[in-house]
Amino acid sequence: MWFESWSDLMRVVLLGTAGYVTLVGVLRLSGKRTLSQLNVFDFVVTVALGSILATLLLSADVSWAQGAVAFMLIAALQFVVAWASTKWPAVRRMITSTPSLLLRDGVILESALRRSRLTESELRQAIRAAGNGDLANIKAVVLETNGTLSVISAQNFGDGSAVKDVESEASM
Structure with a gap:
């Protein structure tokens, strides 16, 4: 349980190094989007890549070649879905949510908070973290x-063009 063999440890070291180098190479080839935090799909890709690396490291039944192909497959699928979502709005709606307005003109939108499963305390924390102390000085908070x-x-709202795609109970 605590120690089985030196060969098992060397396998983890060697495959871990090779898997890490392969993962970094695949990520560099696939572009910045693969590591971004743009939506739930991108998060799933990140978790899947980590899971593949863990399996490669800890399962004697998985070869480096299988791990490398799995890395490339996930990166390729992410590329295809990202490309399709930029080409077809229906695909984009399927994989990404829309931003939601939680506060408008200093007034907290309670129903939007409930739908987003956030509390007033979390909303106020974000406002404080942004360096603001008065809700009246806030034009909008967007999830x-x-x-x-x-x-x-x-002060920074301007013409509001940055919030035109934000889902709200009433337009801004």
């Missing part, structure tokens, strides 16, 4: 498709 909260002050 982005990647789960982050964007806080837009009244």
